[in-house]
Amino acid sequence: MSEKAVMQQQAAPKLRKDMTKWEWTLREMKVNKVGYFMVAPYYIVFMLFTIVPVFVSLFLSLTQFNMLEAPVFVGVDNYIRLLLDDDTFLLAVENTLVFATMTGPVSYLLSLMFAWFINELTPKIRAVVTLIFYAPSISGQVYLIWQTLFSSDQYGWVNGTLMKLGIINGPILWFQDTDYIMTLVIVVALWTSLGTSFLSFIAGFQVVDKSLYEAGSVDGVKNRWQELWYITLPVMKNQMMFGAIMAITQSFGFGAIVTALCGFPSVDYCAHTIMHHLDDYGGQRWEVGYASAIATILFAVMIGSNLLVNKLLSKVGK
């Protein structure tokens, strides 16, 4: 190496290729430290109330704890009791899975389908129809209107109408009859389910580059199905991933609707879900360790199904 080259190297600031990875990272951290200060306020709150609780409940699930005395470590006893001794829990798992598979994928497909249909409308009509489909998901407890519609006496509109038409003789106790509860609750849950993923799809369809359709038509795309499959959906893949997460997470959050419509516990526990079981032991009996085990299992189920679907969707178009 010539003397001149050595001189140059000393004068110039050190380059990335001359540093170890660690040195580089450290330097970057120092240069950009304002970034940490700006992220910190949000991130601390987020960690504290979203991430830390997951670990707290994982820890507590291995203990016996009633909020008054110190927790006692019991190993996996809570899990064993849940899986082997608690028939209601197994029923809850079954109901939750039925509920989630009926609401999650169906709500996802309905969101996608109606967003697609709505996209064909003119902008003004589109805004109105979007509102009609989206409104039930943001209107708080308006789903209670279904209880009025399906009221168990003859003054409920459904019973009254069916009786007037002579189809039934006496009122049906819709939300107390084990034949109807699950179906009705799923219908109501679907009614309120066109939420964030639906809006995300509406937006996704709007931002597809229109010239792609013209090009596609030249390339032999013949009808709207081919257009959807070959042009629109591949462009919207990112939206579809996000929508899937929203739909799946939502499908495990309908416990409140069930409680509001059928009461708690529901007749013969026939609409009892893991969410209710958790509320029962956590909020009412204060068996915090046991409830934490339920929460941890629910957490695993949610994350598991999300990751699985994510993986499946990422294969689309590859």
Added chain:
Amino acid sequence: MMMKLPKIKRRSFNRSVGGDVGINVMLFVFGAFMFLPMVYAISQSLKPLDELWMFPPRFFVINPTFKNFGELFRLMSESWVPFSRYIFNTALVSVGGTFGHLFLASMAAYAMTKIKFPGRKGMFQLVYYSLMFNSTVTSLSNFIIMSAFGWIDTYFSLIIPAFGYTLGFYLMRQFIETTVPDSVLESARLDGAKELTIYWKIVMPMVKPAWLTLIVYSFQGLWNSGTSIYIYSEQLKTFNYAIQQILAGGITRSGAAAASTVIMMIVPVTVFVITQSNIIETMASSGMKD
């Protein structure tokens, strides 16, 4: 010389008449399924008591009256804790929680996308994964964390966690990443602008649709939150909770109950109508890039 191309209407591409009819029929049928229960809720709220308990029941009101709303306000004025207190609580919690969330989340979202500090990708991954579970899982542990802070039965237990709301941060981050060009920020930095100034003076005005979306989402969540396990003092409870208590009063209050459903529904729907185009614009960048 170039040939003049005939102007083709976009709608004529790959669209069959049968398909158009089918789509409109589907939209109409399902639209009715979505819309009619809302109409019924409004219709119920306008029915006088004798129509609410009429056989056979009618879907639409015959003699509309606002008596139910009057009755609801009368019941409100009779409540043990003055009703204005519940409204004040809801306003305080909604406004405090929403604005805290908006500022903290957008500042963090800006820093995480546009300042290249090490570790930002991992931090974002964690937020992304946290979209995959909901608060059912964390509420019991949160109760324990809140009691450790001594926040049980205070406004803090409702307001502070709202700051850390995940979906709002996620949407803001995606929106900043796709809409704010780096070149603008670079030239501001060359002029010696501080990062906080850039965030406040340059980025925030550019992402108006996103912060409207954050406000709407956060507000809807806080408005619709009724009973909270963290609050037991009557004086700290919210409007939604108080309304539910009135509804629990049984048959004689069915008119007021119907009226209250409509009131609870009108507020979020109106907010959405006003902000719809901004929310849709924000959602356009919501996709997850891999």
